[in-house]
Amino acid sequence: xxxxxxxxHPLLRTASVRALEHAALxxxxxxxxxxxxxxxxxxxxxxxxxxxxxGTPVRAFCGPGNNGGDALLAAMMxxxxxxxxxxxxxxxxCAGSNSPADAARVxxxxxxxxxxxxxxxxxxxxRELLDPAPPAPAPLVLDGLFGIGLARPLSGxxxxxxxxxxxxxxxxxxxxxxxxIDADTGAIVGGPGAAAVRATLTVTMIADKxxxxxxxxxxxxxxxxxxxxxxxxxxSDGILFTRADAATLLPGRxxxxxxxxxxSVLVIGGAAGMAGAxxxxxxxxxxxxxxxxxxxxxxxxxxxxxxPQLMTRSVNxxxxxxxxxxxxxxxxADSRAEALLARILDSGLPxxxxxxxxxxxxxxxxxxxxxxxxxxxxxxxxxxxxxxEVGEIQADRIGAACTIAETRRAVxxxxxxxxxxxxxxxxxAIVDSGGPALATAGTGDVLAGLxxxxxxxxxxxxxxxxxxxxxxxxxxDRWAAHCxxxxxxxxxxxxxxxxxxxxxxxxARNE
Numbered sequence: 484x485x486x487x488x489x490x491x492h493p494l495l496r497t498a499s500v501r502a503l504e505h506a507a508l509x510x511x512x513x514x515x516x517x518x519x520x521x522x523x524x525x526x527x528x529x530x531x532x533x534x535x536x537x538g539t540p541v542r543a544f545c546g547p548g549n550n551g552g553d554a555l556l557a558a559m560m561x562x563x564x565x566x567x568x569x570x571x572x573x574x575x576x577c578a579g580s581n582s583p584a585d586a587a588r589v590x591x592x593x594x595x596x597x598x599x600x601x602x603x604x605x606x607x608x609x610r611e612l613l614d615p616a617p618p619a620p621a622p623l624v625l626d627g628l629f630g631i632g633l634a635r636p637l638s639g640x641x642x643x644x645x646x647x648x649x650x651x652x653x654x655x656x657x658x659x660x661x662x663x664i665d666a667d668t669g670a671i672v673g674g675p676g677a678a679a680v681r682a683t684l685t686v687t688m689i690a691d692k693x694x695x696x697x698x699x700x701x702x703x704x705x706x707x708x709x710x711x712x713x714x715x716x717x718x719s720d721g722i723l724f725t726r727a728d729a730a731t732l733l734p735g736r737x738x739x740x741x742x743x744x745x746x747s748v749l750v751i752g753g754a755a756g757m758a759g760a761x762x763x764x765x766x767x768x769x770x771x772x773x774x775x776x777x778x779x780x781x782x783x784x785x786x787x788x789x790x791p792q793l794m795t796r797s798v799n800x801x802x803x804x805x806x807x808x809x810x811x812x813x814x815x816a817d818s819r820a821e822a823l824l825a826r827i828l829d830s831g832l833p834x835x836x837x838x839x840x841x842x843x844x845x846x847x848x849x850x851x852x853x854x855x856x857x858x859x860x861x862x863x864x865x866x867x868x869x870x871x872e873v874g875e876i877q878a879d880r881i882g883a884a885c886t887i888a889e890t891r892r893a894v895x896x897x898x899x900x901x902x903x904x905x906x907x908x909x910x911x912a913i914v915d916s917g918g919p920a921l922a923t924a925g926t927g928d929v930l931a932g933l934x935x936x937x938x939x940x941x942x943x944x945x946x947x948x949x950x951x952x953x954x955x956x957x958x959x960d961r962w963a964a965h966c967x968x969x970x971x972x973x974x975x976x977x978x979x980x981x982x983x984x985x986x987x988x989x990x991a992r993n994e
Contacts, residue, residue, distance in 0.1 A: 497692075527686045623653070659686070660687060749809070754782050758813065766975075
């Protein structure tokens, strides 16, 4: 699907990381990977410490597994570099006789050097460490409690540790993954009410992980650094779709061309009281570069005085043979809308279905299409499409998007923090743009129009979905960076901002 030969940014699930780690351990000396991981954590912590008051102590919290070994060894390295570094373990999560070999080796090394982790038995002891009485400075914390293998919610002192970190917000470096975060899904293990560490910086080992790029994790990971540890041979489970990837998909524009060269978009929606939704989609299709745009409303012509080039069309007129349809933005849910959707599905034309069209589609049995459609649900719409609950969608955003894509035979854009794009053939991507500035009415209509406009210009459903999502998210990110906050973006501003995001990709091609 890529138009160049530059490798994508791979995302690996836990099983794939484990397989790579196992293969690497077979060809490296004992402890080599842990030594490299600890050095990466120590280097990251030292860089972070430079921004903190002189004399800031380092307090490493070490769990029973290899994450604990990484954190303990990193603390030992930092002590050798002159830091006031100490290690601790929670009474409920101590290393036992069955510790992994490398972690056991590090603990023996710590014992010989007088740095055996001190045991914390109470909440009071935990608070004393994280919130020392003045004038003692607050510590720089290393979170090595639990890694990618966590299968149950944090409880007891581990949960208390997370709650205190939330309250006190110390500078914190997470080893591999913030404790409590599912590395495969990005959800908090145990659900939204459960506990997870909130990191300043996460140093993840061997490969990037999908659970660090979507869902609740985005509020817990902080800055992310990837340390391959010299391990190679990764085959991605999915990809992170970046600005460089977006640049490879930008449609070309020959000098010898006309409006007919760049496709036509028919936006079907904008019923009474919701005309703005269809107009936003039309404006976005225009800003994506589409040649001609029509708006067809079930309640008669909808005009945009500020955009006179947007033409109107009767919803009863035959569909143009080469049009791309964007349907659902303010379509409504009455019998007229149902009939329109049936016509659209039967047309065999390229289509993007959003909002009301998705809610109506949820009532239909999955069916084949002439061309691969693009569906753009938010989590509630995704729940309706899959017959599940929103909580189930958010607990595994990638799995949910892939299931809907396979069942509905469509490219699915599951909107939200870390937008997921899934193909019915099983491959998926997380889009590396977008944020809370998009949490306002109408931005989904803009996304549907962007994807429709790009689809009309000859991109495949998969390519148009990825590029449209990236431009949509990047536009909002640039706006938020300029304003210094993420509140107050109007959807009416977004098409123009998205045009600027697409224009910026011309420069990315030459980087």
